[in-house]
Amino acid sequence: MKLIVAVDENWAIGLKGKLLVSIPNDMKFFVAKTTGNIVVMGRKTLESFPNGLPLPNRVNIVMTSNADYDAHGATVVGDVVKLKEELTRLASQDETKDMEVFVIGGASIYKELLPLCDTAYITKIDFKYDADTYFPNLDEDREWEITEESEEQTYFSLTYRFLTYNRKN
Secondary structure, rough: OOEEEOOOOEEEEEEEOEEEEOHHHHHHHHHHHHHOOOOEEEEEHHHOOHHHOOOOOOOOEEEEOOOOOOOOOOEEEHHHHHHHHHHHHOOOOOOOOOOOOOOOOOHHHHHHHHHHEEEEEEEEEEEOOOOOOEEEEHOOOOOEOOOOOOEOEEEEEEEEEEEEEEEOO
């Protein structure tokens, strides 16, 4: 499993249920990585999308403890065990067996599924935002190392980099 997230200098990812900033090239990166694959998210993340609808051209899975939740066509699972069962089912089907699985948020889903991930695509923004939601700092986690790093990018006055972290074997 992989994950994808944009973080600031303090590994912040959100404020009051919203992203800290929207950078067009980061959104393009997200679309390029996740299109044609499986995305796993929490209920609040799904609800933050336009009209609360699942992302197109992806298999959408929503983790929520609300078994009656209407995810507008996305698959709903109640916990990690049910998620693993659904991913096993998808891996056995011809049309989905070669798809990669991306965890796309929010904070509680990242925290719960991080131990199952081996790759993290991090957009690291060189700025400190006011925030109330954070991602675990992989730079301080001995299990993770940076294996790829882009050139510095700019968006107006912001600078950022695309980093790939891999779990050490």
